[in-house]
Amino acid sequence: MDARTGLPVVGMVGxxxxxxxxxxxxxxxxxxxxxLAETADDPAALVSxxxxxxxxTDLDALRGFAAGxxxxxxxxxxxxxxxxxxxxxxxxxxxxxxxxxxxxxDKLVMRRKLADLxxxxxxxxxxxxxxxxxxxxxAHGWPVVLKTARGGYDGRGVWMxxxxxxxxxxxxxxxxxxxxxxxxxxxxxELSALVARSPFGQGACWPVVETVQVDGICVETLAPxxxxxxxxxxxxxxxxxRIAHELGVVGVLAVELFETADGIVVNELAMRPHNxxxxxxxxxxxxxxxxxxxxxxxxxxxxxxxxAPAVVMANVLGAPETPSMGVDERMHHLFARFxxxxxxxxxxxxxxxxxxxxxTLTGDDLAxxxxxxxxxxxxxxxxxxxxxxxxx
Numbered sequence: 001m002d003a004r005t006g007l008p009v010v011g012m013v014g015x016x017x018x019x020x021x022x023x024x025x026x027x028x029x030x031x032x033x034x035x036l037a038e039t040a041d042d043p044a045a046l047v048s049x050x051x052x053x054x055x056x057t058d059l060d061a062l063r064g065f066a067a068g069x070x071x072x073x074x075x076x077x078x079x080x081x082x083x084x085x086x087x088x089x090x091x092x093x094x095x096x097x098x099x100x101x102x103x104x105x106d107k108l109v110m111r112r113k114l115a116d117l118x119x120x121x122x123x124x125x126x127x128x129x130x131x132x133x134x135x136x137x138x139a140h141g142w143p144v145v146l147k148t149a150r151g152g153y154d155g156r157g158v159w160m161x162x163x164x165x166x167x168x169x170x171x172x173x174x175x176x177x178x179x180x181x182x183x184x185x186x187x188x189x190e191l192s193a194l195v196a197r198s199p200f201g202q203g204a205c206w207p208v209v210e211t212v213q214v215d216g217i218c219v220e221t222l223a224p225x226x227x228x229x230x231x232x233x234x235x236x237x238x239x240x241x242r243i244a245h246e247l248g249v250v251g252v253l254a255v256e257l258f259e260t261a262d263g264i265v266v267n268e269l270a271m272r273p274h275n276x277x278x279x280x281x282x283x284x285x286x287x288x289x290x291x292x293x294x295x296x297x298x299x300x301x302x303x304x305x306x307x308a309p310a311v312v313m314a315n316v317l318g319a320p321e322t323p324s325m326g327v328d329e330r331m332h333h334l335f336a337r338f339x340x341x342x343x344x345x346x347x348x349x350x351x352x353x354x355x356x357x358x359x360t361l362t363g364d365d366l367a368x369x370x371x372x373x374x375x376x377x378x379x380x381x382x383x384x385x386x387x388x389x390x391x392x
Contacts, residue, residue, distance in 0.1 A: 001070060002032045008297060009034055011065055013056050014075025015042030017346035017355070018273045018289075021281070022075070023048045025289035033293075035075075036065045044075070046347040059083045066092045073251060073296045074272050077104045078151070095199070095250040095296040096271045103247055104271040108149045108180050117246055119239065120265045127179035130171040134164045140183045146170060149178035158216065160184070185265050187258035191225055192276035193240035196252050196291045196301055203244060204291065204301040205237045206284055211256070211276050217353065220373065223279045223311040226366055228259075236264055243269070252277065252292045275315070275355075280304075282342045282360045283311030308362035310369045314377035316357040318350040323383035330383050334359075334376055341376045356381075 002009050007030055012019045015037025023044055026033035036052050037045040045051045052068075054061030056079045063086075066072050071093040084098035103110040111124045125136050127146065137144045146167070148157035161167050171179070190213060195205040207224035225233070240255040243266075254274035256267040277288035286294075286302030294301055323330070327345065334341060338361070345357035359376045363369040378386050 005030055005032065007031055008070035009050075009068065010293060010296060011036065011069030011072045012044075012075050013062070013065070013072065013079055015039075015044040015051070016075050017043045017348070019044035019075040020047055020346060021278075021344065022273065022289045022292065025287060025293055029290065029293060031293060031297075034065070034069055036061070041347075043347045057083070059086060062087060063090065066090070071095055071296050073292070074101070077101060077271065081105060097248065097250070100247045100249045101271055104269045106149050106178070107147055107268075108178060110269055111180065111182075113247070114243070114266055117243070119243065120263065122185050122265060123183040125181055127171065127181050129175055130164075130168045133161065133167040133171055133181050136181045137161070137164065137167065143184050145182045145184055147180055147182065148174070149180055156216070185258045185260060185267075187260050187265070189225075189259050190267070191228070191236060191257040191259050191264065192221070192274070193236040193255045193257060194252065194274065194277045194280075194288060195237070195240045195244055195255070196288075196295045197241075197244040197249050198295045198301060199250050199298045201245070202301050203241045204286075204304050205241060206277065206280060206288075206304045207306055208233045208236045208257075209276055209279065215353075217315070217317065217355075218275050219315055219317070219377075220370070221276050221279050221313040222366065222370065223283055223306060223313070232259070232264065239264070239266070251295045252288050278344070278358050279311045279313040279360055281344070283307055283313075283362055309364050310366040311360065311362045312366070312370045312373040313358050313360045314373040315355050316345070316359060316377050316380045318352050318354040318356055319382045320352050322350050323381075325383040327380075330380055334379055337379075338372055338376050341372070343376075343380070 009032045011034045013036045015035050019035050020043040023033045034050040035044045035048050036054050052065050073095050081098050081102050088094050114121045123140050143160050143162040146159040159170050190211045192211050193208050197203045210222040210225035211218050212220040244253045252273050254270040258265040273288045273292050280287040285305045342360045348356045361369050361373045
């Protein structure tokens with residue numbers, strides 16, 4: 001408990017942009033967010049005064065950090081499961097707990113549990129060697145999707161294999177790592193159902209959104225998902241809430257989905273604030289970051305209604321070549337053109353393809369809002385307007 005405010009201290013393991021934006025939500029709530037960051041240059045460490053330097057794989061560092069916190073939560077899912085269990089044995093409130101979080105850490109564990117629950121998932125199998133992939137591909141059809149069971153994000157740790165020969169080539173250097181193979185899903189688009197759950201068992205869900213991916217990286221989130229039937233949205237929200245309940249999730253849960261001709265299929269789970277929920281900062285009554293804090297503290301959850309008919313979040317990705325125009329000058333020109341653009345930079349060095357920030361716009365017409373968000377994000381990355389107007 002913070003003696004100055006009389007409010008509990010939330011500890012967040014990881015100092016990335018999610019911790020940075022959670023800190024901003026904590027400030028509004030009068031909360032103290034204590035962050036375990038790897039370096040003083042981590043995005044959250046640049047803005048938060050309550051920083052402890054340490055590594056998430058160091059149990060002693062985790063124990064020392066947790067000693068000053070009332071509850072522990074996460075900016076990422078990479079803390080070793082055995083460390084989390086040790087913290088729980090020490091009496092630390094870990095939210096989400098290790099029994100839940102392992103389903104976001106290990107894709108094989110996640111697939112097996114979802115299969116037990118009867119959730120819609122693609123056919124899958126564990127992979128020990130290339131022969132397992134070939135057998136699966138011959139049985140279920142090529143191409144197939146090979147994944148590392150642990151780690152991997154933004155398209156990393158995922159391979160699309162079209163033949164036995166490709167399987168032999170890709171799997172050989174990976175033997176010894178936990179792997180799985182999945183049936184390729186014939187999808188119409190990708191969706192995300194974002195929900196939150198408290199220890200009391202209260203649940204809340206935001207509108208289902210469409211996420212637009214390029215090379216495995218999310219470039220846009222459209223809220224709410226356009227042309228999604230009320231029946232399918234309700235099915236997705238109920239599925240996400242059921243998964244949160246069955247797994248005992250506390251905090252925000254993002255259920256990444258494929259929309260198919262037959263309905264929805266679960267792709268991945270994330271048990272933390274998620275890129276597909278960044279739109280909620282300006283676009284919903286309660287942001288995912290505030291809601292995550294409310295949930296882990298077991299406060300009543302906030303309203304999730306959108307504040308406008310259309311909200312679009314566009315990621316700002318590092319350009320192939322860093323523009324000669326600095327970020328500050330790019331911001332000047334952006335705000336002159338789009339005065340209602342809301343920009344979040346994460347304090348990261350720019351490099352090709354890296355998520356260095358995002359921009360959100362709201363309005364009444366999705367097509368118009370999406371175009372403005374796309375132009376704004378591209379300008380912030382490249383210092384070139386997509387309509388051909390370049391400023392020197």
